[in-house]
Amino acid sequence: MNKIKKILLIIVTIIVILICLYVVKNYYKNYKNVAYSKEITSEKVKKTLNNSKEIPVLMYHSINSDSSTNLMKVNVKQFDEQMKYLKDNKYNTLTADEFYDCIVNNKKVPDKSVFLTFDDGYQDHYENVYHILKKYNMHATMFIITGYLDKGTYYLKSSELKEMSDNGIDIESHTVDHPQLDKLSYDKQFSELQQSKSKLEGICKKSVRFIAYPYGSYNINTIKAAKSLDYIMGFTTKGKWASLNKGVYAMNRIYIFPQYDLNNFKDRIDNPNYNNFVHPINTIKEAYYSIPGM
Numbered sequence: 001m002n003k004i005k006k007i008l009l010i011i012v013t014i015i016v017i018l019i020c021l022y023v024v025k026n027y028y029k030n031y032k033n034v035a036y037s038k039e040i041t042s043e044k045v046k047k048t049l050n051n052s053k054e055i056p057v058l059m060y061h062s063i064n065s066d067s068s069t070n071l072m073k074v075n076v077k078q079f080d081e082q083m084k085y086l087k088d089n090k091y092n093t094l095t096a097d098e099f100y101d102c103i104v105n106n107k108k109v110p111d112k113s114v115f116l117t118f119d120d121g122y123q124d125h126y127e128n129v130y131h132i133l134k135k136y137n138m139h140a141t142m143f144i145i146t147g148y149l150d151k152g153t154y155y156l157k158s159s160e161l162k163e164m165s166d167n168g169i170d171i172e173s174h175t176v177d178h179p180q181l182d183k184l185s186y187d188k189q190f191s192e193l194q195q196s197k198s199k200l201e202g203i204c205k206k207s208v209r210f211i212a213y214p215y216g217s218y219n220i221n222t223i224k225a226a227k228s229l230d231y232i233m234g235f236t237t238k239g240k241w242a243s244l245n246k247g248v249y250a251m252n253r254i255y256i257f258p259q260y261d262l263n264n265f266k267d268r269i270d271n272p273n274y275n276n277f278v279h280p281i282n283t284i285k286e287a288y289y290s291i292p293g294m
Contacts, residue, residue, distance in 0.1 A: 053102055054241040055094070056269045057115040059253040063132075064124045074258045076128045082256075082265050083136050086114065091269070093138040096170040096210050100233055103244050103251075114269055115242070116140040117235070117253060119174055119212060121148055126160040130169065143174035143212035143235070146199040158203050165204040172210040173197050173231070182219040190225040197229060211235070212253075223249045241272045 061072040063079045086093065092110040094102065099115045101107035116133075118125055121144040133140055142164070148155040165171045175181070175192040176199075184192070197208045209232045213222065216237030226234055226249060234249035242252045254268050267274045 053106070054243045054272050055099065055102065055109075055113055055115055056272075057099070057117060057235070057242045057251065057253045058269070059237065059255050060116070060118045060129075061120055062122045062124055063118075063128045064122075069258070071257055074256060076124075076132075078258065079128070080132050081262060083132055083138060085262060085265070086138070086269075087136040093140065095139045095168075096141045096172060096233075098139075099242075100210075103242065104233075104248060117212065118142045120145050120178070121156045121161070121174070123154055123156055123160075126156055126164065130164050133169070134167070139168060139170070141170040141172055141210065143172050143210075144196075144200060145174045145176070145178045145214075146196045147176040147178075149199075149203075161200075162203055165206060170210075171200055171204050171206070171208070172212070173200060173208050174212050175214055178214045180215055180217040181213055181222045182217045186221040186225060189222055190229070193222075193225050193229050193231065197231070209233070213237075218249075 060074060060079070062070075063074050063076050065076050066073055090112060092113040094109065094113055094115045096115075098107075098109060102109045102113070116138065118129055118140060119142075121142065125142055129140070144156070144161065149161065150157055161171055173193065173196040176196045177192065179188075179192060181189050181192065193211060200208045207230075209230065211226055211231045211233075212235040218234065218236065223234065232248065233251060235251045235253055237255060238250075238252040239254050240252040241254070246252075254274075256265065256268070260268075
């Protein structure tokens with residue numbers, strides 16, 4: 001029996017050591033990425049780093065009527081309730097350019113401002129999100145995986161994308177194939193960012209200047225490619241309010257999970273140091289989405 005306990009103790013110790021090494025490795029990688037993001041930030045912008053405003057950037061994926069527990073899917077009634085709360089309480093939803101001007105150029109915006117983002121380009125972004133946003137007269141930005149456009153009934157059609165772009169929805173890049181960018185060479189990353197940008201600009205006839213990194217995964221080469229292609233800002237999945245303190249290519253976003261009730265939602269848009277421990281399991285999930293490469 002003692003032998004079994006010793007073996008179990010050794011196994012647990014090894015697991016703990018491996019977890020610690022993984023955390024340290026990812027922390028160091030993230031530290032280098034953030035350092036480079038700050039390094040290439042223009043001198044003019046660097047002057048505002050220490051006085052940067054903080055704004056909650058909300059990250060959604062699918063919005064539908066399923067009763068699924070899938071982390072990617074928020075129920076449409078729940079989403080409508082959240083948007084109604086923003087409207088009733090006089091929150092201001094920013095366009096991508098307004099968000100950039102506020103964060104980078106220190107342009108004044110209403111105190112109760114939020115930036116709404118939707119990833120991937122699901123069909124329900126047109127069927128549900130677009131119509132709810134119109135109902136409440138709100139702005140939002142959609143980060144689109146261009147390789148999924150016009151592919152079956154689950155993803156958006158190009159015509160729907162164009163309609164939304166023509167009616168106040170900002171359409172920006174989420175790459176072509178949704179890879180973990182930090183696993184790719186510079187050339188492959190460049191191609192992902194270039195082709196997605198070109199495709200979206202061809203459809204919407206507008207400049208694409210913002211990029212959301214799939215899985216929040218990026219490295220120095222990602223930032224170099226983005227800058228060379230005239231992307232002016234990059235977004236991660238780090239679960240905190242966004243500010244300029246990590247540079248323009250490392251903007252935080254807050255994942256809105258389906259398990260959050262309205263009080264959890266309010267906490268995330270009202271409190272920069274929002275409580276991650278209301279739902280312990282969601283603390284783990286939010287941490288997962290905050291690790292570069294996950």
